[in-house]
Amino acid sequence: MDSSIRTGQERIMYRTGAAARLAGLPVETLRVWERRYGLSEAQRSERGQRLYSAEQVARLGLLKQLVDQGHSIGVLAGLSREQLQSMLGHNLQAQAQPSAPVRVVLVSKVLGRRLAAMGREATGLDVRAQCPSLERLDELPADAEADVMVIEMSELDDSVLPLVAAARQRVNVAAAVVLYRFCPSATIRALRAQGCLVVRVPADLGELALLCRSALGGQRLPLSESEPAITPRRFDEDALVTITTASDRLSCECPRHLSDLLMMIGSFERYSVQCASRNPEDADLHALLARASGQARVILEDAMERLAIAEGLPLPDRQRA
Known part of the structure; x- marks a missing residue:
């Protein structure tokens, strides 16, 4: 049975099952993605069936590949096809590198033991030398014949700047990766x-080899910390006001309180994004705030959807689809 449809302009459109199959997705997953994120804005046939263009199917395929590589669908949903293709191309380029492990020098108290426990094949790294801290650089041989220096410290401040420069000067490496927590x-x-x-x-830590190869290639990581990606909102202000108004007949005030929280968090998320773009001194900090509030919003939107369904409250059209 042919599961594609030709429009009057000979444009091929695919029904849900065919689109999911071509993108490598289970139909159930595609429906959940559509309901939660409105990914492809599919058209409707005369009988009300969802129809997907070839371009939409291609974008779904990109999403599937990136999700399989560990990216969050909540983040990917807001990106254009070009951005998705760029991310995938970056990852494929890294995977296409020669299979030989990257030769690294480690400056870390614990990283060496963790990598050794995983094994060279799992990490894709060949540790040539290591020392526990930047203050003990004299323990590093100058002839380590490494490609990348990996420095791991939980907390960093300006005092590390001359130490990092000295470490790179002592050991002749092509690139440096600095890992931090704060x-x-x-x-x-x-x-x-x-x-x-x-x-x-x-x-x-399996991602460390990819970071090292990115540093060697002088590549910029996709989804830079200074460029927060906003997950599409499932409930705008109008939808929240509708839910609040409809919930006035209920004895439970949770829908109203949750609506207020979602409005406040959504507003703070947008405000943080604006701060990140207009305040270069604290761009990374505001980008972090935007991502954190966006993640909190997504969790609360899940709760709101379940609460609205349980109480019979009106949902936006996208949630009903």
């Missing part, structure tokens, strides 16, 4: 000005 944005910018790739310690 760091002022001014220090991050100063380290990046030195040519370092500066990121938070990844939860999965």
Whole structure:
């Protein structure tokens, strides 16, 4: 049975099952993504069936590949097809590099033990030398024959700037990756000005090889911390006011309180994004605030959807689809 439709202009459109199959998605997953994020703005046939263009199917395929690589659908949903393609191309380029492990020098108290426990094949790294801190650089051989220096510290401030420069001078490496957990944005910018790739310690150390290859290629990481991605809102102010008005007949005031929280968090999220773009001194900090409030909003929107369904309250059209 042909599951595609040709329009009057000979434009091929695909029904939900065919679109999901071509994108490599289970139909149920596609429906959940559509309901929560309104991903593809599918058209409707005369019988009310969803129809997807080839371009929309291609975008769904990009989303599937990036989600499989560990990216959050909540973040990806707000990106254009070009941005998704750029992210995927970046990842594929890194994967296409020669399979030989990246030769690294480690400056860390614990990273060496964790990487050793994982093994070279799992990490994609060949540790040539290591020392526990920047203050003990004399323990690093000058002839380590490494490609990348990886420096890991929980807290960073401006005092590390000359130490990082000295470490790179002592060991002749092509690139440096600095990992942190807490760091002022001014220090991050100063380290990046030195040519370092500066990121938070990844939860999965298997990503470290990708970071090292990115540093070697002088590539900018997709979804930079200074460029917060806003997940599309499922409830705008009009929808929240509608829910609040409809909930006045209920003895439970939770819908009204939750609506107030969503309005406040959504407003703070947008405000933080604006601050990140107009305040370069604290761009990374405001980008962090925007991401954190966006994540909180998504969680509360899930709760609001479940609460509205349980109480029989009106949902936006996208949630009913």
